[in-house]
Amino acid sequence: MKNIILTGDRPTGRLHIGHYVGSLKNRVEMQNEGNFDTMYVMIADAQALGDNHDNIQKIRNNIIEVAIDYLSCGLDPNKITLFIQSEIPQLTELTFYYMNLVTLSRLTRNPTVKEEIKLRNFETSLPVGFVTYPISQAADITAFNANLVPVGDDQLPMIEQTREIVRAFNSLYGETLVEPKAVLPKNEVCRRLPGTDGNAKMGKSLGNCIYLADDEKTVNQKVMGMYTDPNHIKVSDPGKVEGNVVFTYLDAFATNEQIKKYAPEYNNLEEIKEHYKRGGLGDVKVKKLLANVLNEVLTPIREKRAYYEAHKNEVYDILFKGSDKAKQVAQQTLDKVKKAMGINYRDILKQ
Numbered sequence: 001m002k003n004i005i006l007t008g009d010r011p012t013g014r015l016h017i018g019h020y021v022g023s024l025k026n027r028v029e030m031q032n033e034g035n036f037d038t039m040y041v042m043i044a045d046a047q048a049l050g051d052n053h054d055n056i057q058k059i060r061n062n063i064i065e066v067a068i069d070y071l072s073c074g075l076d077p078n079k080i081t082l083f084i085q086s087e088i089p090q091l092t093e094l095t096f097y098y099m100n101l102v103t104l105s106r107l108t109r110n111p112t113v114k115e116e117i118k119l120r121n122f123e124t125s126l127p128v129g130f131v132t133y134p135i136s137q138a139a140d141i142t143a144f145n146a147n148l149v150p151v152g153d154d155q156l157p158m159i160e161q162t163r164e165i166v167r168a169f170n171s172l173y174g175e176t177l178v179e180p181k182a183v184l185p186k187n188e189v190c191r192r193l194p195g196t197d198g199n200a201k202m203g204k205s206l207g208n209c210i211y212l213a214d215d216e217k218t219v220n221q222k223v224m225g226m227y228t229d230p231n232h233i234k235v236s237d238p239g240k241v242e243g244n245v246v247f248t249y250l251d252a253f254a255t256n257e258q259i260k261k262y263a264p265e266y267n268n269l270e271e272i273k274e275h276y277k278r279g280g281l282g283d284v285k286v287k288k289l290l291a292n293v294l295n296e297v298l299t300p301i302r303e304k305r306a307y308y309e310a311h312k313n314e315v316y317d318i319l320f321k322g323s324d325k326a327k328q329v330a331q332q333t334l335d336k337v338k339k340a341m342g343i344n345y346r347d348i349l350k351q
Helices: 017-033 056-073 090-101 104-109 111-119 133-143 153-173 188-192 216-224 245-253 256-262 269-278 283-309 312-341 345-350
Strands: 004-009 038-043 081-084 148-150 181-183
Touching: 004 017, 004 133, 017 038, 017 056, 017 148, 017 188, 017 245, 017 283, 038 056, 038 312, 056 081, 056 283, 056 312, 081 312, 090 133, 090 153, 090 312, 104 111, 104 153, 111 133, 111 153, 133 153, 133 312, 148 153, 153 181, 153 188, 153 312, 188 245, 216 283, 245 269, 245 283, 256 269, 256 283, 269 283, 283 312
Parallel strands: 004 038, 004 148, 038 081, 148 181
Antiparallel strands: none
8 A cells, every 4th residue: 555644734823843843843754764655745724714714814824834834844845745725626525525424523522623612712602614624634634545644642533533534434435535544753742742831732822832933032032931840949949850841842852962062061861850850950051951952953944944935936836736736636536435425427327
């Protein structure tokens, strides 16, 4: 079986470092390893309308921002197919057919959907388009016959929902769709990076993000304001590493080489943690280490971003060429689905 990868993000804002370690870095590594036949990366603008239908300008502006983030992080349009979701009308038709394969109660029990409903205060006014997001995602994945989907922990329930829909379709109409599996970051800490304020979720609306586009000064300011151990008041006080966001970020980003470079008195992060736990190591010093590590990671991304921001027409060309290619593949899947269902009437009536 071919290895086909499908992944993407909703264009509700610039991408942050949680996106980077949660999935984007993994995508770039998979792209460069080349152990796949095709990789599709989608900007899910249609899904973003579920909670932004009254602010189309926001979505339109952020399509290009997300695309630039992708390219700046190292996604290569010569190796992948980068496209805009709404440019592929076949996805809407597939979503419509899949709606009959899942119940409303099952959708609302989806942990990711439940969390997002609560976050957006949708309990009393839930848009239908928002609650059907998992079905739309199933259409995205199956349209391109993807069997591998790089995600963070929070998206696992969505992948499971897709698997259920695929199994239901194949049971009813015969083996037609490919059942996908999630590909998680190897570093467990990266699967769901907390916000800078200690909140379990890093989100644009929560104001607790470090963006890939942030300059060095902004990164330094955000790191210095990060949540640590509230009981670690004096440098001499023993400190807790667990739940300390600064150390969580160091776990996600810092390499031994960076530790030796920016904190040469230590050989690795474990030595720093032990020093912090027994006392004698201040928060400011640890935060300066993290700021240096993050800025080293983000500097080449910033440099590429400067190029693409000055060449946006090149980015649009990449998006539209990728969308044209993706549309052809999605149409082939739609034809296959309609044939399996027996609703390919033009072919049937010709017989």
